[in-house]
Amino acid sequence: xxxxxxxxxxxxxxxxxxxILNCDYTNSMFDYFLWYKKYPAEGPTFLISxxxxxxxxxxxxxxxxxxxxxxxxxLHIVPSQPGDxxxxxxxxxxxxxxxxxxxxxxGTKLTVNP
Amino acid sequence: xxxVIQNPRYQVTxxxxxxxxSCSQTLNHNVMYWYQQKSSQAPKLLFHxxxxxxxxxxxxxxxxxxxxxxxxxxxxxxxxxxxxxxxMYLCATSRGFLRDTEAFFGQGTRLTVV
Numbered sequence: 706x707x708x709x710x711x712x713x714x715x716x717x718x719x720x721x722x723x724x725i726l727n728c729d730y731t732n733s734m735f736d737y738f739l740w741y742k743k744y745p746a747e748g749p750t751f752l753i754s755x756x757x758x759x760x761x762x763x764x765x766x767x768x769x770x771x772x773x774x775x776x777x778x779x780l781h782i783v784p785s786q787p788g789d790x791x792x793x794x795x796x797x798x799x800x801x802x803x804x805x806x807x808x809x810x811x812g813t814k815l816t817v818n819p
Numbered sequence: 820x821x822x823v824i825q826n827p828r829y830q831v832t833x834x835x836x837x838x839x840x841s842c843s844q845t846l847n848h849n850v851m852y853w854y855q856q857k858s859s860q861a862p863k864l865l866f867h868x869x870x871x872x873x874x875x876x877x878x879x880x881x882x883x884x885x886x887x888x889x890x891x892x893x894x895x896x897x898x899x900x901x902x903x904x905x906x907m908y909l910c911a912t913s914r915g916f917l918r919d920t921e922a923f924f925g926q927g928t929r930l931t932v933v
Contacts, residue, residue: 709861739921748823748909748924749862794862806852806874807922809861 708732709797711810719818724782726813728795731776735797739807740769740780743792752793753780785817822846825910825925832900832932840895840928842910851893852922853885854909862909868893897930905932 710729718724728738736757741749755762755769755778762769768781782789795810824843832838842851850869854862866875868887882904884896897904907929913922 707861714859741924746926748825748911748926750924751921754921806864806867808864809854811859811861 706731707810708735709795709808709810711793711795711813713813714811715814715816717816717818718785720787721784724780724785724789724815724817726780726782726793726795726815728778728780728810729776730778730797732797732799732808733776734799735808736800737798738769738771738778739796739798740767741794741796741809743794743812749794782815785815787817787819790815790817823910823912823923823925825908825928827928828926830928830930832897832930834902834932835899838897838900838930840897840908840910840930842893842895842925843891844893844912844923845891846912846914846923847890848912848914848923849890850913850915850922851887852911852913853893853895854911856907856909856927857905865895900930900932902932905930 708731739754740752742752743749753764753767753769755771760771771778792812792814794812796807798807822845826841852867853865856862865879866885882898886894907927909927910925911922
């Protein structure tokens with residue numbers, strides 16, 4: 706049973722436009738959310754995160770929005786650049802004991818066309 | 820400079836023949852994770868170490884074992900690989916709580932079972 710869902714396997718946008726990647730979760734215990742970016746033949750790299758006490762976090766061109774009541778988060782990339790083409794994973798964690806673990810979605814492949 | 824190093828990048832093993840994947844880190848992080856990612860699926864946590872404290876996921880098969888002889892190294896042992904164990908195996912580290920730090924991933928080891 707997928708606790709973190711990325712329902713769009715792929716997304717294609719034009720350079721300079723906005724990319725919106727969506728993520729839904731089912732576990733109400735999740736209280737920290739992250740986005741990872743993965744290029745082919747590389748491991749995932751951390752992009753941006755948000756705590757459940759916030760509804761928005763911004764870092765340059767990347768903004769993550771969290772809607773707790775809907776159990777939904779989204780990653781906005783503005784403006785999109787060809788170098789942003791990658792697979793984006795949404796991940797969530799819940800504090801358990803002395804450590805935490807990440808639960809990932811299946812990923813969304815973003816293609817930014819020049 | 821690579822901070823989380825997985826060896827080998829590609830591993831081919833025979834059905835039923837034990838295989839060991841290795842992960843090393845130069846970050847001196849407390850936590851090390853092993854994830855399994857099958858094609859078009861989300862990375863799935865197998866287990867993690869917080870220092871020497873081993874945490875196994877409830878649905879991780881007994882066929883999978885792990886060792887962490889010191890802070891820098893962590894091994895994934897598959898005792899009797901089956902065809903269904905063919906996947907990308909990702910190692911990750913974090914300093915501690917994920918909301919205070921990010922997780923760093925290695926490039927992964929792609930395991931093929933023949």
